[in-house]
Amino acid sequence: MFEHPGDHPADDHLLDFREFTRLGERIAVAAEGETAEASVSSQSARSPYFLLFDDRGVLVEAVANPFREVQRGAGPQVADFLAAKGLRIIIAGEFGPRMINALQGRQMEFRTAAGSAADAAAAAAEQ
Numbered sequence: 001m002f003e004h005p006g007d008h009p010a011d012d013h014l015l016d017f018r019e020f021t022r023l024g025e026r027i028a029v030a031a032e033g034e035t036a037e038a039s040v041s042s043q044s045a046r047s048p049y050f051l052l053f054d055d056r057g058v059l060v061e062a063v064a065n066p067f068r069e070v071q072r073g074a075g076p077q078v079a080d081f082l083a084a085k086g087l088r089i090i091i092a093g094e095f096g097p098r099m100i101n102a103l104q105g106r107q108m109e110f111r112t113a114a115g116s117a118a119d120a121a122a123a124a125a126e127q
Helices: 017-022 074-084 097-105 117-126
Strands: 027-031 049-053 059-064 089-092 109-112
Touching: 027 117, 049 117, 059 117, 074 097, 089 117, 097 109
Parallel strands: 027 089, 089 109
Antiparallel strands: 027 049, 049 059
């Protein structure tokens, strides 16, 4: 897991996280892998990774989902985790009712998508 830009040689294009927090609408994509080319995960709260994109659809950070294996309550915990990172739009293949309630309670937008995380983030950034 590479939590900070520059930790991995392929991450040279990533923005510094401080710059990311100054940008506008930020997007999280539930993903099956750590790269922008990874598939959007069908599971929102239990996806393996969250890929964080800026408001232009540029990948900023890949984080392993710390709540993937919890017994109960993954949805609200993930919503808190992503809200604390300043994310406003969450994209996944599907959302369960608890995750939807948690996101709505935090005034976070959720959208469904399929395909690559990069394409999903780019589509969200264009809207």
